Amino acid sequence: MGTMLKLCLPTTRGAAYAAALSLGMAATISPAAFAQSAAKPKAMVELYTSQGCSSCPPADAYLRKLANRDDLIALTFSVDYWDHIGWKDTLARPKNAKRQYAYAKRKPGGDNRVYTPQMIVNGIACAVGSHEAKVEAEIARTIALLADARVALSARLDNGTIEIEAGAATHEAHTSGSIWVAAVTKAIDVAIQRGENEGRKITYANVVRDFTTVAFWSGTADRYLVPLDKLEASDADFYVVVLQSSANGAVLAAVDVGR
Numbered sequence: 001m002g003t004m005l006k007l008c009l010p011t012t013r014g015a016a017y018a019a020a021l022s023l024g025m026a027a028t029i030s031p032a033a034f035a036q037s038a039a040k041p042k043a044m045v046e047l048y049t050s051q052g053c054s055s056c057p058p059a060d061a062y063l064r065k066l067a068n069r070d071d072l073i074a075l076t077f078s079v080d081y082w083d084h085i086g087w088k089d090t091l092a093r094p095k096n097a098k099r100q101y102a103y104a105k106r107k108p109g110g111d112n113r114v115y116t117p118q119m120i121v122n123g124i125a126c127a128v129g130s131h132e133a134k135v136e137a138e139i140a141r142t143i144a145l146l147a148d149a150r151v152a153l154s155a156r157l158d159n160g161t162i163e164i165e166a167g168a169a170t171h172e173a174h175t176s177g178s179i180w181v182a183a184v185t186k187a188i189d190v191a192i193q194r195g196e197n198e199g200r201k202i203t204y205a206n207v208v209r210d211f212t213t214v215a216f217w218s219g220t221a222d223r224y225l226v227p228l229d230k231l232e233a234s235d236a237d238f239y240v241v242v243l244q245s246s247a248n249g250a251v252l253a254a255v256d257v258g259r
Contacts, residue, residue, distance in 0.1 A: 008053035008082060008116040043072040043143050044242065044254040046120040047129050048100045049204075051089040052082035054196035059117030059129030060204060067186075067205040072139065073240055073254050075182065076207045079116060087195030091188060091207055099211075106249050109138070122146060123249040146250055149174045153253035155241045162226040162257055164241055169219035174245040174252055176219055181226055182211035182240045183233030184256075209233035217243060 047063045049056045066074035079100060080092035097114075104114045109125040117129030122142035127134040151174075152167030162181060169175045184206050191201045210233040214226045228239075238259040243252045 008050065008055055042254050042256075043122055043139055044251045045072060045074045045122075045135065045139065046077055047075065048077050048079055048096070048114075048116055048118045048120070049129065050079050050082040050092070050116045051190060051192050051197060051202070052085050052087040052195040053116045055130070056117045057197065057200065057202055059119070060202055062130060062132055062135070064203065064205040073256055074206055075184065075240065076204050078204070078207065082116065085195060087192060087197070090190055091204060093210070095211070096208065103249065108249070123244055123251040146252070149245075149250065149252055151243055151252040153241065153243055153255050155239075155255050155257045157228075157239075157258050160228050162228065162239060162241065164215075164224045164226060166217055166222055166224075166243055166253070168221045174219075174247055174250060176246040177217045177244050177252060178213050178246065179215040179217055179224065179241065179243050180211055180213045181231065182242070183209045183228075183231040183236035184238050184240055185209055185233075185235055186237040209236055 045063075045066055047059055049060055049063075060076070063074055063076055066072065077096040077099065078089050078091035078093070079097040080089055080094055081097050083089055083092065100114055100118065103120050103123075103126070104112045108120060108123065111126050118126055119129040119135050120126050121135065121138040124145070125138040125142050127138055129135070149171035151170060153165070155162055155164045164179065166179060186206060188204050188207050189201060190204065192198060210231045212231060214230075215224050239257045240254060241257060242254045244250065245252055
C-alpha cells in the first residue's frame with residue numbers, strides 16, 4: 001500500500017477573489033493591421049503550489065512534464081498562504097492565492113476547497129496536483145465537454161505589444177468573458193533553506209510572474225492591443241493569453257505567445 005498523500009490545507013478562508021480591473025489598455029484595431037497567428041487554442045492546467053508545502057514537490061515535477069507538451073498550456077501559480085510555517089515562498093504573489101480562492105467560490109468539479117498542490121483544469125475541474133491519472137482524466141473530460149464552446153483565439157508579439165484576436169461565441173451558455181494575459185518564466189531553480197522542504201532544490205516550470213485582465217469579451221469577434229509594460233515581469237520568457245467564460249470560468253481558449 002502506498003503512503004497517503006498529505007494535502008496542505010489553509011486553516012482559514014480568505015476573501016473571495018475580485019476580478020482584476022481592466023487597465024484600460026485594450027484597444028480595437030482594424031483587421032488590416034492584424035496578421036492572424038497560426039496558434040491553435042490549447043487546454044490549460046494551473047498548478048497552485050508552495051515552496052513551504054512538503055506534498056508539493058511531486059506535483060511540481062509533474063507540472064514540469066506537462067510544460068513540455070504541445071497540446072496544452074501548463075502554468076505554475078505559487079501561493080503565499082503557507083509563508084508562516086517556516087519559509088517564505090520566493091515566487092508567490094498574493095494575487096495568485098486570490099485567484100485560487102475565486103476558483104473555490106465557483107466550486108470547479110463540485111470542490112470548494114483551497115489547498116496545495118491543487119491543479120485546476122480548463123477552469124472547471126480540479127484534482128490533487130500529484131495525482132497524474134486523475135489530472136489526465138480531467139484534461140480529456142473537459143476538452144470533450146468544452147468542444148462545442150471553444151472560441152477562436154490568436155495572438156502575436158509586435159514591437160512591445162501583444163496583438164490579440166478573439167472570435168465570436170460558439171455556444172449559447174458562454175457569450176461573455178474576460179481576456180487575461182500572463183507573463184511566464186520557463187524555469188526557475190529555488191534552493192529552499194527552511195521549512196518542510198528544507199535542503200531541497202526544486203525547479204519550477206512555467207512560473208506565472210504576473211497576470212492581468214486586459215479586456216471584457218462580449219461574445220463578438222474583436223481585436224485588442226496590450227502593451228507589455230503593463231505586466232510587472234521584466235524576466236518573462238513568453239506570454240499566455242486566456243479567454244475565460246463569465247458563466248462558470250471555463251477556459252474557452254488559451255494560446256502562448258513568444259514561446
